[in-house]
Amino acid sequence: MKDNAAIAIDLGGTKIKLGIVEKGEVLAWTSIDAQSDKGLLPRLPVMEDEIDKLLNEAGKTSNDLSGVGFATPGLVDTQKMKLISINDKFSDALNFDFVNWAKDKWDIPLFLENDARAALAGEWKYGAGRGKDDVVGLTLGTGIGTSAVMQGELVRGKHFQAGILGGHFIVNVNGTPCNCGNIGCAEAEASTWSLEKKAKDDPAWPESELSKAERIDFQSVFQLAEQGDKLALNIRNYSLDIWASTVINMIHAYDPEIVILNGGVMGSAGVIIPYIEQKVKEQAWIGWGEVKIVQAENMNNAALLGVAYLATTLENQNGEDEV
Numbered sequence: 001m002k003d004n005a006a007i008a009i010d011l012g013g014t015k016i017k018l019g020i021v022e023k024g025e026v027l028a029w030t031s032i033d034a035q036s037d038k039g040l041l042p043r044l045p046v047m048e049d050e051i052d053k054l055l056n057e058a059g060k061t062s063n064d065l066s067g068v069g070f071a072t073p074g075l076v077d078t079q080k081m082k083l084i085s086i087n088d089k090f091s092d093a094l095n096f097d098f099v100n101w102a103k104d105k106w107d108i109p110l111f112l113e114n115d116a117r118a119a120l121a122g123e124w125k126y127g128a129g130r131g132k133d134d135v136v137g138l139t140l141g142t143g144i145g146t147s148a149v150m151q152g153e154l155v156r157g158k159h160f161q162a163g164i165l166g167g168h169f170i171v172n173v174n175g176t177p178c179n180c181g182n183i184g185c186a187e188a189e190a191s192t193w194s195l196e197k198k199a200k201d202d203p204a205w206p207e208s209e210l211s212k213a214e215r216i217d218f219q220s221v222f223q224l225a226e227q228g229d230k231l232a233l234n235i236r237n238y239s240l241d242i243w244a245s246t247v248i249n250m251i252h253a254y255d256p257e258i259v260i261l262n263g264g265v266m267g268s269a270g271v272i273i274p275y276i277e278q279k280v281k282e283q284a285w286i287g288w289g290e291v292k293i294v295q296a297e298n299m300n301n302a303a304l305l306g307v308a309y310l311a312t313t314l315e316n317q318n319g320e321d322e323v
């Protein structure tokens with residue numbers, strides 16, 4: 001019996017996080033540049049080297065490991081462990097044989113999962129969703145990742161896309177074209193990738209302090225809004241409404257008792273959470289009580305924890321006995 005340590009990988013657009021995780025604890029971790037314009041496959045040898053260093057640091061060998069957990073953006077077939085759809089970056093990884101890669105390198109099984117689902121698994125098992133059976137998670141950042149646990153099971157659906165497309169729920173039928181092909185998706189209306197264009201297209205842009213900001217991100221939007229900058233206020237207020245609408249859509253779709261918010265934008269949690277709480281109270285149709293809206297406990301490593309959990313419980317998920 002392996003001691004339930006796992007290699008955990010969280011593939012992001014700018015950074016790839018790598019870790020050795022054991023029973024909900026990150027023993028060692030690092031992050032490397034994703035260089036996503038070159039695709040994923042050229043980064044694999046670098047990842048292997050870094051992981052071997054981390055194993056050393058954690059005092060583990062591949063004999064101690066139960067598996068590799070690999071979190072990636074896009075749609076993932078969690079039976080064949082294949083990436084089936086992803087926007088542009090990393091498209092060289094479509095249909096790549098991740099299982100064989102892990103077997104060749106460390107001789108252990110691999111579990112591939114969508115990154116938002118992995119992040120929710122991390123919060124569900126080791127964070128704010130501990131002990132709950134009905135949980136929704138949203139990651140507000142470069143895009144908007146979502147996921148749901150219903151009646152104690154991660155929602156995946158027949159084609160593995162259930163729960164994870166909340167960022168592509170339509171929140172504005174006259175809205176901005178999204179990189180998914182849809183129009184007016186939540187993440188096309190309010191996420192970091194769409195923010196800069198939205199700001200620059202606004203007639204108030206030239207007079208706004210935002211046009212002088214070093215980086216156009218939600219941190220500067222929230223800061224300048226505090227100081228009364230008109231454009232920043234408009235963007236902040238509109239974004240808060242989009243995120244609140246997305247939370248309400250997720251509550252209506254998945255019937256959670258708690259909604260957990262994660263991601264870089266949550267640096268402004270002090271404004272975001274009370275606003276969403278109020279909107280949910282006023283607008284959501286909830287017949288049984290009150291849905292809790294909380295910040296994630298594992299702001300930096302929820303996906304690592306979650307994907308390690310999935311990798312170490314692999315046998316159970318496939319319906320076979322643990323060995």
Ligand SMILES: [Zn+2]
Pocket residue numbers: 167168178179180181182185188
């Ligand atoms: Zn979309």
